[in-house]
Amino acid sequence: MVETLIDKCPRIETERLVLRKWEERDLDGLVEMNSDPRVMEFFPDVMSRDESAHMLERLMAKQDELGFACPVVEDRASGRFLGFCGLNIPTYPKPLPFDPCVEIGWRLIPDAWGKGVAQEAAKIWLGFGFETLEADEIVAFTTETNWRSQKLMQRLGMERNPADDFDHPMLEEGHPLLRHVLYRLNKDRFESVSKSWSDGKA
Ligand SMILES: CC(C)(COP(=O)(O)OP(=O)(O)OC[C@H]1O[C@@H](n2cnc3c(N)ncnc32)[C@H](O)[C@@H]1OP(=O)(O)O)[C@@H](O)C(=O)NCCC(=O)NCCS
Structure with a gap:
């Protein structure tokens, strides 16, 4: 993978996926994904076209600055936008209890669930994070009720210490999604x- 390194966020092709930077053409795919209630079950709400357009702007600005921002996952054969999965440096207006950190995050369209797509992309980006960026630690977090995301964290060998559980700083007191778990x-x-x-064992 290091040989394919062009800058801090290389384009990577596997047998079935393309992992790459965000481009303007991703807007329609992002809008469709972010407006799907199944995808947004563990987020405060589905997102409008305008909200997704702002999100794309922010992601592209961040990737210009850092080289990466939750990179895109594309189906290699069809070119279909499948979502995003990869490294990010969270920059919420309010700090997280474990800042500063490198995060790995994911959000895929339901057609791409249950096929190991997120896992395949996440393994590549964890390798990039530890081997190329030389991160000491990569974290992932989600609501305590998002078992699909937590299962993925566990499959990747990430570990949760309940003492790290936290209230997401961007959600108000009493919000049903307030409580979050942290995997390291x-x-x-x-x-x-x-x-x-x-070895192909996982
Ligand atoms: C979280 C999310 C990315 C997990 O996706 P996923 O497809 O379940 O995760 P994986 O890539 O690890 O796939 C594992 C599943 O694929 C199956 N699978 C099929 N082929 C596989 C393969 N070649 N390799 C590995 N797993 C494979 C596994 O058996 C497993 O199925 P199971 O969950 O029924 O046991 C996805 O549910 C999602 O985008 N959710 C909405 C957004 C969200 O909540 N994001 C997280 C916010 S923090």
């Missing part, structure tokens, strides 16, 4: 769990 993966553990990925 450090470099040593990555080196050990990722051995089984290349």
Whole structure:
């Protein structure tokens, strides 16, 4: 993968996926994904076209600055937008209790669930984060009720300590999605769990 490094966020092709930077042409796919109640079940609400357009602007500005911002996942054969999965540096207006951090995040269209797509992309970006960016730790977080996302974190070898559970700073007191769980993966553990990925055991 390092050989394919062009800048901080390379374009990567696997047998079935293209992992790449955001482009203006992703707007329609992003709008469709963000307006789907199944996808947004664990977010405060579905998003309007305008809200998704602002999100795309923010992601593109961040990727210009950092080189990466939750990169796009595309179906290689059809070119269809499947969503995003990858590294990000959270920049909410209010700090997270574990800032500063490198996060791995994901959001895919339902047609891409249950096929190991998120897992495949996440493994590549975790490798990029630890080996190329030389991160010491990568975290992931979600609501305590989002078991699909937590299962993915566990499959990737990430670990939760309940003492790290937190209230999301952007949600108001009493919001049903307020309570979040934090999963962490450090470099040593990555080196050990990722051995089984290349053996095809996970
Ligand atoms: C969270 C999310 C990315 C998880 O997607 P996912 O497809 O369940 O995750 P994975 O890529 O790990 O796929 C694993 C599933 O694919 C199956 N699978 C099929 N082929 C596979 C393959 N080749 N390799 C691995 N798994 C495969 C697994 O058996 C597993 O199925 P199961 O969950 O029924 O046991 C997805 O549900 C999503 O986008 N949700 C909405 C947005 C969201 O909540 N984002 C998180 C906010 S923090």
